[in-house]
Amino acid sequence: MTPVLAAEEGFWATAYPVLPHPGELLIGTICFAVLLFVAYRTVVPRLETMLAQRQAAIQGGMEKAEKAQAEAEAALEEYRAQLADARAEAARIREEARSEGAKIIAEMRDRASSEAERITESAGRQVEAERLAAVTSLRTELGGLATQLAGRIVGEALTDSARQSRIVERFLTELEQSSPEDVRASATTVEPTTSAAPAGPSSGGAHRVP
Amino acid sequence: MIALPASAGFTPPSPADFWQPLIGDGAFAVTRPMVVMVLTTAAICLVLVLATKKLSLVPSRGQWALEGVYGLVRNSVGRDIIGAARVRPYIGFLFAIFTLVLVNNLMGITPVVQYPTFSRIGFPIVLAIAVWLVYIAAHVRHNGVGGTLKHLVPPGLPFAAVPVVFVLELLTFLVIRPLTLALRLFGNMFAGHMLLLLFALGGEYMLLHGGFPLNVVALPTFLIYFFLTAFEILISFLQAYVFVLLTSLYIAEVYAGDH
Numbered sequence: 001m002t003p004v005l006a007a008e009e010g011f012w013a014t015a016y017p018v019l020p021h022p023g024e025l026l027i028g029t030i031c032f033a034v035l036l037f038v039a040y041r042t043v044v045p046r047l048e049t050m051l052a053q054r055q056a057a058i059q060g061g062m063e064k065a066e067k068a069q070a071e072a073e074a075a076l077e078e079y080r081a082q083l084a085d086a087r088a089e090a091a092r093i094r095e096e097a098r099s100e101g102a103k104i105i106a107e108m109r110d111r112a113s114s115e116a117e118r119i120t121e122s123a124g125r126q127v128e129a130e131r132l133a134a135v136t137s138l139r140t141e142l143g144g145l146a147t148q149l150a151g152r153i154v155g156e157a158l159t160d161s162a163r164q165s166r167i168v169e170r171f172l173t174e175l176e177q178s179s180p181e182d183v184r185a186s187a188t189t190v191e192p193t194t195s196a197a198p199a200g201p202s203s204g205g206a207h208r209v210p
Numbered sequence: 211m212i213a214l215p216a217s218a219g220f221t222p223p224s225p226a227d228f229w230q231p232l233i234g235d236g237a238f239a240v241t242r243p244m245v246v247m248v249l250t251t252a253a254i255c256l257v258l259v260l261a262t263k264k265l266s267l268v269p270s271r272g273q274w275a276l277e278g279v280y281g282l283v284r285n286s287v288g289r290d291i292i293g294a295a296r297v298r299p300y301i302g303f304l305f306a307i308f309t310l311v312l313v314n315n316l317m318g319i320t321p322v323v324q325y326p327t328f329s330r331i332g333f334p335i336v337l338a339i340a341v342w343l344v345y346i347a348a349h350v351r352h353n354g355v356g357g358t359l360k361h362l363v364p365p366g367l368p369f370a371a372v373p374v375v376f377v378l379e380l381l382t383f384l385v386i387r388p389l390t391l392a393l394r395l396f397g398n399m400f401a402g403h404m405l406l407l408l409f410a411l412g413g414e415y416m417l418l419h420g421g422f423p424l425n426v427v428a429l430p431t432f433l434i435y436f437f438l439t440a441f442e443i444l445i446s447f448l449q450a451y452v453f454v455l456l457t458s459l460y461i462a463e464v465y466a467g468d469h
Contacts, residue, residue, distance in 0.1 A: 012236065017225040017331060017400060018393070023238040024247075024332030031251035032336055035310055038255045039302040043262050047280055048301075050265040057267050 139175060143168045220415045223407035228329060228400070243327045250313045250327065258309070283308045283454055291458040296465050300458075303344060307337055308454045311395065315446030318403050319439050326446075329399040331392065337453070338392035345460040346384075352464050361467060391456060398449050402442050409435035 012021060147164055230242035261276045269277055283305045288297040311328060318326030328334050349358040362379035363372055413431035416424040 012231075012239075013226045013229045015229075017228065017329075018396070020332035020335050021237065021241065021330065022332075024241060024244055024330050025336060026238075027244040027247055028333040028336035031247050032306065032310060032340060035251050035254060035306045036302065038259060039306040043258045044302040044305065046262040046265055047277070048298075050262075050267065054267045 139172065143171060146171075219419070220412070223404055223411060225400075227407060228403075230325075241330075242325055243330045243333070246317050246323055246325050247314065247327045247333060250317060251310065254309050254313055279309070280305060282451075287451075287454050287458050291455070292462045293465065296462075300344075300461055303340075304454045304457060307341075307457060308450050311337070311453050312447060312450035315399060315449055316443070318399060318406070318446065319442050326399040326403050328395050328449075329403050331396045334392040334395040337395070338388040341391060341457045341460065342388040345457075345464065348461060348464040353467065357467075361463075387456075387460060391453065395449050395453055398445055402438075402445050405438055406435065406442065409438060 147168060151164070231239040232242055232245060233240040258276075261272055265273060284297070284301050287308075288301055288304050292300060314327035314333070317323045318329070346358075349361070353361055359376075359380075362383060363376050367375060409431055413428045413435060416431060417428035418425075420428065
């Protein structure tokens with residue numbers, strides 16, 4: 001055995017380097033087989049699973065981002081629509097307010113003019129009432145004065161109160177039947193009448209009635 | 211260089227330096243690259259299994275690095291060459307090749323280990339045969355034997371050229387591809403390590419035994435050694451990348467007639 005080994009040592013030591021050593025071929029085969037086994041059994045499946053998951057995660061992330069962008073765009077669109085609505089609404093309200101204002105102004109003007117009318121009317125009425133009151137009081141006073149004057153002129157005959165009262169009544173009735181112009185005229189002409197026509201209220205009134 | 215050892219007593223590195231039996235001897239001796247291969251495989255398996263134990267969608271620093279390597283093989287090589295629809299069954303294969311070749315190549319410049327496993331032709335042959343089996347099996351499964359043979363001859367070829375091209379393509383398909391795949395990796399790692407050995411041993415010899423003019427030259431020799439070490443990192447990565455790239459191209463050819 002020993003010489004054979006020695007010879008072989010010599011052979012492999014000086015052999016061409018391109019001559020494969022059987023032991024190294026064997027070990028190389030075994031080692032490569034083991035590495036292949038580990039690669040196919042464990043390493044590649046693990047790495048491929050992880051890469052697939054990563055790709056899925058990236059794709060999911062991108063999908064999520066796309067969704068978010070779509071949502072943001074939708075929201076923007078909605079806001080724009082709302083803004084347009086709000087603008088239209090504001091314009092509508094402004095228009096409404098303007099017409100309302102115009103209406104209010106017209107109403108106020110109406111009310112003011114009616115009020116003015118009312119005030120004018122009531123003032124007229126008051127003036128009329130005052131005038132009537134003045135006429136009445138004047139008439140009473142005038143009646144008294146005329147009666148007094150007539151009494152003085154006619155004498156004691158007229159002092160009888162019942163008679164005097166009747167004469168005054170008649171005189172006043174005559175006066176009431178006449179128009180306001182006549183009353184006014186009578187008011188203005190009573191004085192001269194009473195003084196110029198001392199004949200008596202009955203004669204003065206009688207000649208004025210027609 | 212051949213004259214050098216005789217005159218100066220310097221023994222230059224030789225292919226015999228790559229024969230490093232640790233236990234026993236002969237065809238089934240346990241050699242240093244075997245141990246490196248077993249340890250690196252165990253380390254790769256351990257790291258991969260542990261690193262993929264808790265994968266998160268937002269990667270940690272370690273997971274990010276792992277994903278970088280995985281993504282390079284899966285996307286930049288596998289998916290871009292074979293196609294996204296077809297690459298899934300081959301990812302593990304490509305990833306195993308890439309990690310095994312890369313880590314073992316880097317072992318050539320890793321302190322203490324300092325042995326590029328793939329500078330022993332036995333290991334690249336294993337990978338080349340595996341690739342060969344995979345792409346032939348895929349071809350036959352996808353296109354059938356007839357379709358595979360027909361596929362070797364590009365359409366529109368002059369009738370007279372068909373037999374010649376067929377023989378050449380068949381040779382390429384069955385022999386040259388796996389052969390170049392194995393030899394390329396082996397040659398790169400073998401030659402690279404030989405260069406490193408030469409500059410390291412030569413520099414050391416010149417510094418210690420060379421005498422006045424030579425021990426001054428030792429300094430640039432070591433500088434070149436460092437430069438080559440850095441270069442070797444690049445080669446380590448490049449060879450691993452080229453290996454999976456070519457594997458992907460061979461596999462992609464299976465589906466080339468589909469569209």
